Amino acid sequence: MPDIEEQLRYELGEAVRMASEPQTVPVNLYQTDEALVLVAPLPGVMADDVEVVVEPGQVTVSAAMRTAAPKDYLLHEWHYGPYRRSIELPWGFGATAAASFGNGQLAVHLGRGDPTERFVVHPGNGGRR
Numbered sequence: 001m002p003d004i005e006e007q008l009r010y011e012l013g014e015a016v017r018m019a020s021e022p023q024t025v026p027v028n029l030y031q032t033d034e035a036l037v038l039v040a041p042l043p044g045v046m047a048d049d050v051e052v053v054v055e056p057g058q059v060t061v062s063a064a065m066r067t068a069a070p071k072d073y074l075l076h077e078w079h080y081g082p083y084r085r086s087i088e089l090p091w092g093f094g095a096t097a098a099a100s101f102g103n104g105q106l107a108v109h110l111g112r113g114d115p116t117e118r119f120v121v122h123p124g125n126g127g128r129r
Helices: 002-020
Strands: 028-031 037-040 050-055 056-061 085-088 095-100 104-110 119-121
Touching: 037 056, 037 085, 037 095, 050 095, 050 104, 056 104, 095 119
Parallel strands: none
Antiparallel strands: 028 037, 037 104, 050 056, 050 119, 056 085, 095 104
């Protein structure tokens, strides 16, 4: 019986650890004539919980964790945030940024030109700089 208790303690500890550490966000990044476009799925996140930080050579997407409604799960494999991902940007992009969020997806348009300083964009309040 102690083996089962140890296994349950371990699994519970891992679940708590995973729920409190930011998860890596998978992204798609492509180039248009005017901008780089970054698209990232952020399930269970609201637009006001997303922050995009642009700095010379890098963009970082962060999303705060929302508390999921308590449910009597039979299987629970899908975890809600927090999320965090930093992407190295090629030179010549990030002077401006616009972020939008809808249907669980974040889209960030990084305009041509190098950013001269760090700035933050929030898709929940218009999402432009």
